[in-house]
Amino acid sequence: MNRHEYSTFIDWWIANEAEYRALSDAQDGNPTTLANLIRSAGILKTRETREFVADRLEGKKKQRGSKRTIAQQAKEVGILGMVREIQAELECSEYNARGIFLDRYPDECGNNEDTLKTYIRRAKATFKAAVGREPPPVVQKRRNSEPE
Known part of the structure; x- marks a missing residue:
């Protein structure tokens, strides 16, 4: 299902919790969970995760400054x-x-x-x-x- 097919963002987040958790780990500096998810599922459902991966592939720098985990x-x-x-x-x-x-x-x-x-x-x-x-x-x- 696509994002627009869910009544609230919370419902969408729950349906894609594993991907959001993997994204959070990757943003905190541990990309292993996200890499394993990509290998096993073969698809990224959330816009945030696709943007994160695309930015890393294009070599774009992460946000400057210290990011609090x-x-x-x-x-x-x-x-x-x-x-x-x-x-x-x-x-x-x-x-x-x-x-x-x-x-x-x-x-x-x-x-x-x-x-x-x-x-x-x-x-x-x-x-x-x-x-x-x-x-x-x-x-x-x-x-x-x-x-x-």
């Missing part, structure tokens, strides 16, 4: 989630939650606050690119908050 993006989003859990748990600001995070998990960011701030900034940007907006602020209960 899916694993790195997942790590950053996970750290953001942990910081937000600390905020909700202790009803504190993001600033205070970052300090507590570094105390609890000193090895995650090399115990460096600047690195942690960078991870959080990048995770918010990743979230915004995926969803179209930054994550909402953590709601904090105050003395004057309405009872549940």
